[in-house]
Amino acid sequence: MSTQQRYESKDYRDQPDDFDDKHYTVAGYSTGIAWFVRGYVPAGWDDDDRIYYGWLDDQVHAIMVGDDRVFTVDVDDLTEIDELAFCHECGQVGCGHDGLDRS
Numbered sequence: 001m002s003t004q005q006r007y008e009s010k011d012y013r014d015q016p017d018d019f020d021d022k023h024y025t026v027a028g029y030s031t032g033i034a035w036f037v038r039g040y041v042p043a044g045w046d047d048d049d050r051i052y053y054g055w056l057d058d059q060v061h062a063i064m065v066g067d068d069r070v071f072t073v074d075v076d077d078l079t080e081i082d083e084l085a086f087c088h089e090c091g092q093v094g095c096g097h098d099g100l101d102r103s
């Protein structure tokens with residue numbers, strides 16, 4: 001199960017899958033840490049149906065790999081990185097201790 005799937009929730013239902021299985025560095029934070037994106041920031045909350053609806057297309061909820069805090073980040077601040085450029089366990093760019101084959 002990928003980190004993305006772990007954090008999937010109904011809040012991000014019906015959103016485009018622009019960020020699935022991708023990882024990023026985020027401007028304004030260390031370039032040594034990888035992030036994944038949970039989805040666009042939900043635009044509204046329907047109190048009757050108790051669901052989020054729509055989304056902001058310029059802001060996302062992003063989480064550092066290996067962490068669980070959710071940050072709101074501008075889409076423009078995301079830079080996609082190679083899947084082998086970072087550690088899928090601790091999220092550090094350049095760490096290879098997750099056991100993935102980088103040969």
Ligand SMILES: [Zn+2]
Nearest residue numbers: 087090095097
């Ligand atoms: Zn690591």
